[in-house]
Amino acid sequence: AQSVTQLDSQVPVFEEAPVELRCNYSSSVSVYLFWYVQYPNQGLQLLLKYLSGSTLVESINGFEAEFNKSQTSFHLRKPSVHISDTAEYFCAVSASYGKLTFGQGTILTVHP
């Protein structure tokens, strides 16, 4: 079985500041890793994913995450956030086809 821990339930930050949302996982087998974003009262949207290959993955809106196997982490970073990045972010892991295990979520609030 696998588990995911998002280390911060809430992260407040000012606009244009950098941000890091932390995610650690545990699994006895190789995993695939995902970050999803959820805006209020909406479904989840896939932000980025690590399946294999380069350990640094990027999204189209400036987020990036690095898979660190030795530290079992997949932290999400953005060098400069916008007000529109305010949302809840979920880290998820899959060790077998189809089944995702989600973290508890991190609420990112960007202040002007």
Add this chain to the structure above:
Amino acid sequence: DGGITQSPKYLFRKEGQNVTLSCEQNLNHDAMYWYRQDPGQGLRLIYYSQIVNDFQKGDIAEGYSVSREKKESFPLTVTSAQKNPTAFYLCASSNQGRNEQFFGPGTRLTVL
């Protein structure tokens, strides 16, 4: 446009009544999933189905039932046996051999 639809967006029911939540996808995905979301708890898997006429219990299946008679549809029934049904319910689907899931907009169920 391809996607996943859930209806209704908001649903109110009296305690003791069964209620069915709709989920339809036109992505031609084989697998479909139902999650429950509660504040601060992330997403928890209720049921999933990898092919038509077959489905498996997730982590919190008690008090719920599903059917998968068509590839496009995966309705969820919240029965009166579910002790605390008020929550945000999310449906998702994925393609054969791929791990990322695509989510619908969700249904917020309130039991009065």
